[in-house]
Amino acid sequence: MVQWIALESAGVTASYTGTGSPRPDRKLLAGGDKQIMSEQSGRKRKYALLLVTEKSDGTIKKHTIHSAAVEAAAAVLFILLVAVICKFVYDSIMIKDIRQELINQIVTINDLTDENEALTMENSTLSSKVTVLSEAVSKKTEAEEAMTQEAIESALPKGFPLSGSAVMTEASEGNPMLIFSAAAGINVLTTGTGTVVSVDVDETYGNKVIIDHGNGYQSIYRNGGTALVKSGEVLGKGYILFRIGKDNQELGYQIMENDEYIDPMTLIDING
Numbered sequence: 001m002v003q004w005i006a007l008e009s010a011g012v013t014a015s016y017t018g019t020g021s022p023r024p025d026r027k028l029l030a031g032g033d034k035q036i037m038s039e040q041s042g043r044k045r046k047y048a049l050l051l052v053t054e055k056s057d058g059t060i061k062k063h064t065i066h067s068a069a070v071e072a073a074a075a076v077l078f079i080l081l082v083a084v085i086c087k088f089v090y091d092s093i094m095i096k097d098i099r100q101e102l103i104n105q106i107v108t109i110n111d112l113t114d115e116n117e118a119l120t121m122e123n124s125t126l127s128s129k130v131t132v133l134s135e136a137v138s139k140k141t142e143a144e145e146a147m148t149q150e151a152i153e154s155a156l157p158k159g160f161p162l163s164g165s166a167v168m169t170e171a172s173e174g175n176p177m178l179i180f181s182a183a184a185g186i187n188v189l190t191t192g193t194g195t196v197v198s199v200d201v202d203e204t205y206g207n208k209v210i211i212d213h214g215n216g217y218q219s220i221y222r223n224g225g226t227a228l229v230k231s232g233e234v235l236g237k238g239y240i241l242f243r244i245g246k247d248n249q250e251l252g253y254q255i256m257e258n259d260e261y262i263d264p265m266t267l268i269d270i271n272g
Contacts, residue, residue: 224248
């Protein structure tokens, strides 16, 4: 049951109680009440909400809610409504931003995926090139090592010092030396690659050529012919040093290792 009460400053109250419309019926105001209400018509009216509850035992309780409380409740409800609307708007904006961010992330992921595929292909191509280069470098290294080994072998004074056959004897005295007696027309050859360090006069044979092989070995050629090389020349193996003639048929051949004479037979290849 709801009862509306009009409160006046004079303390006169007009009320309506019932289950119908919760507005007071002015027809209930009679006689002096009309006069009082007429005198107070110029004053602002205040209303209070009267709540009437009836328990199962017939007891009736009345609860009065003044207009200030109603206005405060309305203000609170209004603030809550505004807050709900603001929250809804904020969530909408945030959802929109999140959706846009998600789209941007998807685009970025797609771009990174494409870039990764391109880099993978490029890496595969580079790997193939590296493999080819590695094989080329390996072959070059092997070739250089083979050339180096060949150069080392070529620098050893192991060759035969003449271009043809000859009679060979060993010196009976002095430093170890092989003496060759060859026919005219045969050439005296270098027994290994090296550099001519000197071309001098020899007291016994006439001329002397010394070749440094760059590995601790030196070969010495003694002959009466004219030397065909000059000091400082870099020669290959088998290069002509002298030409055997009728007047210079003998060749004295020696080898030094680390500035000491050694037996040439330890290195020379008799078969040429």
